[in-house]
Amino acid sequence: MIEVQHLTKRYGRVTAVEDVSFRVERGEIFGFLGPNGAGKTTTMRILTGFIPATEGKAIVAGFDVFDQPIEAKRRTGYLPETPPLYPDMSVVEYLGFVAKVKGVPSAERRQRIAAVMERTRIDDVATRLCSKLSKGYRQRVGLAQAIIHNPDVLILDEPTAGLDPKQIIETRELIKELAGDHTIILSTHILPEVSQTCQRVVIINKGHVVAVDTPDNLTARLRGSETMYVQVDANGLDASGTLGGVAGVTRVAESDRRDGLVGYEVESEHGHDVRRDLARTVIGNGWGLLELRPMRMSLEEIFLSLTTEETPTPAPTAEASAPTPEGEETAHE
Amino acid sequence: MSNIVAIAQKELKSYFASPIAYIVIGMFALLYGYFYIAILAYFIRQSLQMSEFGGQGAQALNVNQALIRPLLQNVTILVLFVMPMVTMRTYAEEKRSGTIELLLTSPLTDFQIILGKFLGAMALYGIMLLVSMIHLGILFLYGRPEWKPLISAYLGLLLLGGCFISVGLFISSLTKNQIVAGMATFAVFLFLWVITWIGGFSGPTVDQLTNYLSIINHYDDFGKGVIDTTHVIYYVSFITFGLFLTAKSVDSERWRS
Structure with missing residues (x-):
């Protein structure tokens, strides 16, 4: 569903992402894990066609995001780190506008809007202005906006950032529910989130892929x-x-x-x-x-040992977790 | 096409959802009303004097020449001050709040977004000009002004405003800061306005050049009731160029950001 080949993004002399490759199959929830500034957002922005890559190729739902951006965008839903809401529109108006620009036919618009509002549980704020919404609702309206045109691919940049624990659990449940119909990529720097929601994980650090595997395998391999x-x-x-x-x-x-x-x-x-x-x-x-x-070596420690270069943390398993080269091998699988 | 309309509608709605539309139209109406009264009072005094001394009565003063033309000439000055406030937020605000990510990741071309924003601002400007027509309508109740020069004058105003909007869009696309966008737009407008000032003493070539570049000189003929294709072409190419620069700016932002 998504294929990324040797993606590189440079800003002047700064390299944000270098030689990133991975594949995501249909219906999968794929996690992007990495510390802040690792290149998660940059990679996602390239996949959504917001910014072009310096080198490499990205194919989303069968279309190259650079050569056929309109076709690729039609099949992609994107929730940026801050939900892109227009403060002076009501939730319904906002979703109506998004449905229009995403190309939902006018006959289906009303029904689609009702459907996504129900799914993301925002019916009760339908007529409220976006600027008056709480953080949790903003995030959910953002999610509603991303799925309004029923895209094949959903790209969610830190969907649970800034939410309270209850909202985090609700959002995760919602994402899992969506996984059946959509292929989902989500980024996070919160580790439990990955082990709870994602089927596969790519760990990115300083623009490089450090490992790609299932959360269980990652834990097992490093223990x-x-x-x-x-x-x-x-x-x-x-x-x-x-x-x-x-x-x-x-x-x-x-x-x-x-x-x-x-x-x-x-x-x-x-x-x-x-x-x-x-x-x-x-x-x-x-x-x-x-x-x-x-x-037990938690995902947290794996993460730390994979993403920290200098030797480390007094973690007991520091020695056992050294095999970074192994991690790099899998990156090219 | 429907995408362009969707963006334009959204733009127009957001002007009216925020105080901007009301401030812009309200202030315009106030100042325009003041100009109207001042020029009308002057016009009445003039025509009274003429009827007293000349004794030729009603045919002496032409309403179009002596009232409407100077009035609409003053509207161009209001436009100069008002338009930066309309265009300054178009791109700057979307970039600041991150909604630009929604637009640029939707299946829209840059051209559709830019044209939508342009038409949205034009619509607000059109509504503003409608307000000025109310006052002119009153003149038709009490006198017999020519309506054809009015059409050319309003066409000129629309084209002039279009130039301002296209430049304003471009400048707004360069920054995240509305104030910076507004101020820079105003400075550029004013410069294009007064560019002829150096023409008078810098030789005929410079004079011709600055006259051609001056955004306001091209309006004169429209005010007189003449639709000259030279001026239409000037304004249309100015607008096209402004929109082209905006497109380049949006595209290059993509590579840099």
Whole structure:
């Protein structure tokens, strides 16, 4: 449905996006993940035909966005970072205008407007001026505007930015509902959003694609070993040697120390659950076991390790998450 | 075509949804009304004097020559002041609020957007000129002015306003700031207005050139009731050039932004 090949965008000497390639299949929800300024918005603007690319090609719904912009735009719905509302129009007027310029035939207009208002749950503000809407409603009107011409492709730039938690959940549900009829690209810098809504993710940093995969695969691929957090009251003794002696444990590091309580991060071989043995060892030594929990590498840490170059965060899995080259390989799949 | 109409309607509606249309038309009506009264009073005094001394009565003063022509000449000055306020927001506001992203990602060509905006502003200008016709209508109740010169004068005013709007659109497309757009537009208009000032003492070539460029000199014949194709061509090419510059500016913005 969407095919991006070696896309590059330069502003003078600054390169915003370099050699970005990916494919999105029909009906998929595809996530763009990256820190602010990574090139997400630039890529989306190229896909919607708002700005041209310096090099490379982008095909949306079968049409090249540069060679046949009108055809491509007819099949694309776009919600920019700030919903493009006209403050002095009412919601209905606004949607009427958008329907006209997006080419919805006049006979269907009224019915389409009613349908999208119902779908995005904005019926109750239909006659209100856009300038008087709350942030949540503005976002939803923005979404209504994007789907009014029933486009094949929906491009949403940070659709949940600035919403309260309840609205975020509602918006995500709405996006998931829309996925059946539309192919969706959404960008975000909020990680849970990606794992909750997207089927596939591309991670972009400084204009480069770092990885393209499903959220689950990304998590799994980068988890070379498992880590437990163990807090022990060892009466002032150093427990690291003893813990290191447990079968399957590969490394023990002290992570915090408070009032005689010491917390350790214990790494073990992949697939080897050492929790029982750890507990037995601690109790067997007559120490107090205060806490024992797995430290999973969250998408957040994956993200950080993929997008930070300098070595890192005291994250326990910093070593395991090093394989950035692997990530780059998948980018060209 | 329907796209152009949709944009033009939206533009016109937004003028009336904001205070702009009311301020522009209201202020225009006030000042125009003042001009009307002042010139009418002068006209009445003149014709009274003429009937007293000359004794030739009603045929002495021509309403078109002595009243309508100077009145509409003054309208051009009002247009000079008012039009920057109409055009300054057209592009600047869309860029500032981000709605330009909606327009440029809709299946519209740049040409459709520009022409729509141009026609929207022209419509507001047309409504403003309609107000001025009310006063002239009163003259028809009490006298017998010629109506044909009026048509040429209004055609001239429309073309003159079109030039202002096309330049205003172009300048508005260069910035995100309405005030900057308004001020720059006003400065350019005024410059085109007074360009002939250096003509008088700079030799015949410069004189001819500045006379040709002066946006207001071309109006004179329209005011007299003459529709000369030279002037029509001047205004139409001026408008076309302004719209062309706007198109180039919008397109280049795309590459730079």
